Amino acid sequence: MQQRRGGNGGRVTISEVAERAGVSTATVSRVLSGRGQVSAEMRRRVQHAADALGYQVNSIARALRNSRTDTVGMVVPSITNPFFTSLVESVEHALGRDGKELFLCDAQSDPRVEARRLASLAARNVDGIIVSPSHGTESGPAVQETADRLPLVQLDRFVGGTDTDWVGVDDIAAMRQVIDHLHAGGARSAAFAGSRLTNSSSEQRLEGFRRRAADLGMAVRDEWILLGDYSVEWGEAAVAALAAAPGGPPDAIVCADDLIALGVTRACRAHRIDVPGRVQVTGFDNIEFARLGEPALTTVDQPRDRIAAEAVRLLAAAAGDAAPGPRAHIALVPRLVVRDSTRAGGPE
Amino acid sequence: MQQRRGGNGGRVTISEVAERAGVSTATVSRVLSGRGQVSAEMRRRVQHAADALGYQVNSIARALRNSRTDTVGMVVPSITNPFFTSLVESVEHALGRDGKELFLCDAQSDPRVEARRLASLAARNVDGIIVSPSHGTESGPAVQETADRLPLVQLDRFVGGTDTDWVGVDDIAAMRQVIDHLHAGGARSAAFAGSRLTNSSSEQRLEGFRRRAADLGMAVRDEWILLGDYSVEWGEAAVAALAAAPGGPPDAIVCADDLIALGVTRACRAHRIDVPGRVQVTGFDNIEFARLGEPALTTVDQPRDRIAAEAVRLLAAAAGDAAPGPRAHIALVPRLVVRDSTRAGGPE
DNA sequence: CCTGTTGCTGTAATCGTTTGCAGTCGAAGT
DNA sequence: ACTTCGACTGCAAACGATTACAGCAACAGG
Numbered sequence: 001m002q003q004r005r006g007g008n009g010g011r012v013t014i015s016e017v018a019e020r021a022g023v024s025t026a027t028v029s030r031v032l033s034g035r036g037q038v039s040a041e042m043r044r045r046v047q048h049a050a051d052a053l054g055y056q057v058n059s060i061a062r063a064l065r066n067s068r069t070d071t072v073g074m075v076v077p078s079i080t081n082p083f084f085t086s087l088v089e090s091v092e093h094a095l096g097r098d099g100k101e102l103f104l105c106d107a108q109s110d111p112r113v114e115a116r117r118l119a120s121l122a123a124r125n126v127d128g129i130i131v132s133p134s135h136g137t138e139s140g141p142a143v144q145e146t147a148d149r150l151p152l153v154q155l156d157r158f159v160g161g162t163d164t165d166w167v168g169v170d171d172i173a174a175m176r177q178v179i180d181h182l183h184a185g186g187a188r189s190a191a192f193a194g195s196r197l198t199n200s201s202s203e204q205r206l207e208g209f210r211r212r213a214a215d216l217g218m219a220v221r222d223e224w225i226l227l228g229d230y231s232v233e234w235g236e237a238a239v240a241a242l243a244a245a246p247g248g249p250p251d252a253i254v255c256a257d258d259l260i261a262l263g264v265t266r267a268c269r270a271h272r273i274d275v276p277g278r279v280q281v282t283g284f285d286n287i288e289f290a291r292l293g294e295p296a297l298t299t300v301d302q303p304r305d306r307i308a309a310e311a312v313r314l315l316a317a318a319a320g321d322a323a324p325g326p327r328a329h330i331a332l333v334p335r336l337v338v339r340d341s342t343r344a345g346g347p348e
Numbered sequence: 349m350q351q352r353r354g355g356n357g358g359r360v361t362i363s364e365v366a367e368r369a370g371v372s373t374a375t376v377s378r379v380l381s382g383r384g385q386v387s388a389e390m391r392r393r394v395q396h397a398a399d400a401l402g403y404q405v406n407s408i409a410r411a412l413r414n415s416r417t418d419t420v421g422m423v424v425p426s427i428t429n430p431f432f433t434s435l436v437e438s439v440e441h442a443l444g445r446d447g448k449e450l451f452l453c454d455a456q457s458d459p460r461v462e463a464r465r466l467a468s469l470a471a472r473n474v475d476g477i478i479v480s481p482s483h484g485t486e487s488g489p490a491v492q493e494t495a496d497r498l499p500l501v502q503l504d505r506f507v508g509g510t511d512t513d514w515v516g517v518d519d520i521a522a523m524r525q526v527i528d529h530l531h532a533g534g535a536r537s538a539a540f541a542g543s544r545l546t547n548s549s550s551e552q553r554l555e556g557f558r559r560r561a562a563d564l565g566m567a568v569r570d571e572w573i574l575l576g577d578y579s580v581e582w583g584e585a586a587v588a589a590l591a592a593a594p595g596g597p598p599d600a601i602v603c604a605d606d607l608i609a610l611g612v613t614r615a616c617r618a619h620r621i622d623v624p625g626r627v628q629v630t631g632f633d634n635i636e637f638a639r640l641g642e643p644a645l646t647t648v649d650q651p652r653d654r655i656a657a658e659a660v661r662l663l664a665a666a667a668g669d670a671a672p673g674p675r676a677h678i679a680l681v682p683r684l685v686v687r688d689s690t691r692a693g694g695p696e
Numbered sequence: 697c698c699t700g701t702t703g704c705t706g707t708a709a710t711c712g713t714t715t716g717c718a719g720t721c722g723a724a725g726t
Numbered sequence: 727a728c729t730t731c732g733a734c735t736g737c738a739a740a741c742g743a744t745t746a747c748a749g750c751a752a753c754a755g756g
Binding site for chain 1: 404411412428430434437451473637
C-alpha cells in the first residue's frame with residue numbers, strides 16, 4: 001500500500017501525490033492548504049491521490065518555508081509540581097483553540113537546565129515561549145536573551161532584570177485575604193513557611209504576609225520566617241523547628257504553596273498539634289491535593305484558565321506586530337478557598 | 349548588535365556567517381558541526397564570525413536535511429496524574445543522556461485527542477514515540493498506524509491489537525505480592541477498586557487480584573469489584589458503596605492506583621472506618637503523595653527509571669536498523685512498599 | 697617531468713513545501 | 727476581430743543546513 005523510498009522513513013511527499021494526480025506540486029499544495037484558486041476537478045483528483053497514498057504534510061518542511069511552526073514552547077521549574085501541571089493543562093487548552101500545540105520542557109528547578117531548554121526551543125523555531133522562571137535572578141540572562149529573539153511571556157513567576165510580558169496573580173492582595181481571614185479566625189501571631197527567596201512568588205508572598213500582618217498588629221518573629229523549598233518535606237521540617245522553639249508555634253502558619261502546607265499539616269498531626277484548634281494553616285495555589293490534606297487546606301485559588309488565556313493572547317499579539325509594543329504586566333486577583341485548616345467564624 | 353533582516357525573526361543564517369568570515373557555507377557548516385577537514389586558521393575565522401553574529405543553528409532546516417530531529421515524542425493519558433509526570437521526568441533524564449529532547453503531549457484520557465497528538469508528532473518528524481495508551485482497545489488503530497511509520501514503544505499500559513515494543517511492570521506478579529501481604533496481615537476478604545476495563549493496567553491488575561485471592565481462598569464478591577476511573581473521587585465513591593452494603597466492607601480494599609487509594613483512605617476517615625484496623629488498603633504506583641495519606645499508603649513501587657531507560661534503549665535500537673526486528677515486551681517486577689495502611693505482622 | 701596522494705575549500709544539489717510570476721485558454725467587452 | 731480580463735495551472739525560486747563531488751595546491755616518489 002505505502003510506497004517506501006528515499007531515506008525519510010518512507011513518507012509520501014507532495015511530488016508523489018502530484019505525479020499520481022498528473023499535476024504540479026504547486027497545485028497539490030494549493031489544494032491541500034486550501035489557499036489559492038483550484039478547479040473542482042483538480043481538487044477532486046488531488047484529494048483522491050493524496051488519500052490513496054496516505055499523504056501527510058511534513059511540518060518540518062512547511063515550518064522551514066513558512067518560518068512558523070504553530071507550536072509554542074513552555075518551560076516550567078518542575079513538572080512534578082501539581083500546580084505547574086495543571087497550569088500546563090490550562091495553557092494547552094487555550095492553545096488548542098488557536099490550533100497550536102505545546103512543546104513542554106522541565107527545567108528541573110535549575111537555571112542552567114532552563115537556559116538550555118530555552119535555547120533549544122528557540123532553535124526549534126517555536127512561535128513563542130511561555131516560561132515560569134525557576135530562579136528570581138539567575139534565570140534573568142537566558143530569559144531576556146530568548147525574549148529578544150522571539151515572543152515570550154512569563155507566567156506566575158517573574159525574574160528580575162527582564163523586560164517581558166508577564167501574567168500571574170497579585171500575591172500581595174492574595175496574602176492580604178489570607179491574613180485577614182486568619183485574623184478573623186483569632187490568630188494574633190503567625191509564621192511564614194516559604195521557599196528561599198530565589199523566585200518572585202516567594203518574595204511577593206512574604207512581602208504581602210509581612211505587610212498585612214504588620215497592619216493588623218500580628219506578632220511575627222524573625223525565627224518564624226522559615227525558608228526552604230517548595231516541597232512537602234520542607235513543610236514538615238518547618239513544623240519541627242517551630243514546635244521545638246520555646247513557647248511553641250504561633251497561632252497560624254502561612255505557607256507559600258500547598259505542598260509546604262501539606263507537609264505542615266502532616267507534621268502537625270505527627271507532633272499532635274491540633275489544626276486548626278491550636279494552629280491555623282493556609283496554603284497557596286489550590287492544587288487538587290489541597291482538599292485531601294487532613295484537615296483539608298484553606299488555600300488561595302489561582303485562576304489558572306484566566307492566566308493561561310491571557311498568556312496565549314499576549315503571545316498571539318506579540319507574534320502579530322513586528323514592533324515590540326509596550327510590555328504588559330497582568331496581575332489577576334485570586335480567590336481564597338476556605339476549608340478546614342483554618343477557623344472560619346472566629347475563635348470557638 | 350543583532351542583524352534583523354528577512355522574515356525569520358532576524359535570525360543569523362549560516363551564509364551570513366560565511367560572508368563575514370569570507371568563506372563558503374560549506375566550510376562554516378563543517379566548522380560548526382565539527383565534521384570534515386578544516387584548517388586551524390579557517391576554524392578560527394569562522395568561529396569568530398559565528399560568535400560575533402550570535403549564530404544559532406536553525407534546527408528546522410537541519411531536521412529537514414537530515415530527516416532527524418533528535419526529539420522524541422511522548423503521549424500520556426493525563427499530565428495531571430502524578431504517576432505519569434514522574435514517569436515523564438524519568439524519560440527526560442534517560443533521553444538527556446543521549447542528547448535528545450522530549451516533546452510531551454497530553455491525551456486528556458481521550459483516544460481521539462490521543463490520535464491527533466500521535467499524528468502531529470509524526471508530522472513533526474520526531475525520531476520516535478513513547479506512548480502510554482489511554483484506552484485498552486480504542487487507542488489501537490492510531491497507535492498501530494503510528495508504529496508503522498516510526499519507532500514506537502508503549503509504556504506502562506498496552507493496547508490490544510497492536511504489535512509494538514512495550515515496557516512496563518508485571519502487574520500480575522505485583523498483585524500477588526499485594527495479596528500475599530494482605531493475607532499475612534489477616535485479610536480473608538477483599539474488594540478491588542479500579543478503573544473501568546478500558547486499559548491494560550486495570551485489566552491486568554484485576555486479573556492478578558482475582559487469581560491470587562482465589563489461590564489463597566480469600567472471599568471476593570462480585571459487588572466488591574468496583575470500576576470507575578483513576579481518581580480520588582472514584583476512591584471515595586467506592587467506599588461509600590462498600591460501606592452501605594450489608595455486612596459492611598471486606599477486610600481489605602485493593603486499589604488499582606494511588607489516587608484511588610487516597611480517595612479510599614480519605615473516605616474511610618469520613619465514614620469512621622479504621623485503616624488498617626478494620627480495613628486494610630493498598631495503592632499502586634508509589635506516587636509522591638502516597639506517603640502523605642492518612643495513614644500513609646502501602647503501595648507498589650514502579651521502577652520508573654528502569655522503565656524509562658529500557659524504553660529509550662528500545663527506541664534507539666529501532667531507530668538504528670531499518671528492518672523492524674522482533675518486538676520486545678519487557679515486564680519488570682515491581683517492589684511492594686509497606687507503610688501504615690496495612691497490617692504488617694499479621695492481625696494485632 | 698609526470699603521476700599520485702593528501703589536505704583543504706568551494707560549487708551545487710538536496711531535503712519537502714510554499715508562492716511570486718508568467719503563461720494558457722476561454723469568455724466577455726468594444 | 728482584437729484587446730482585456732479572469733480563472734487556472736505550472737515553473738522555478740526560495741527557506742537554511744548538509745554533503746557528495748570536484749577542483750586546487752603542494753608535495754613525494756618514480
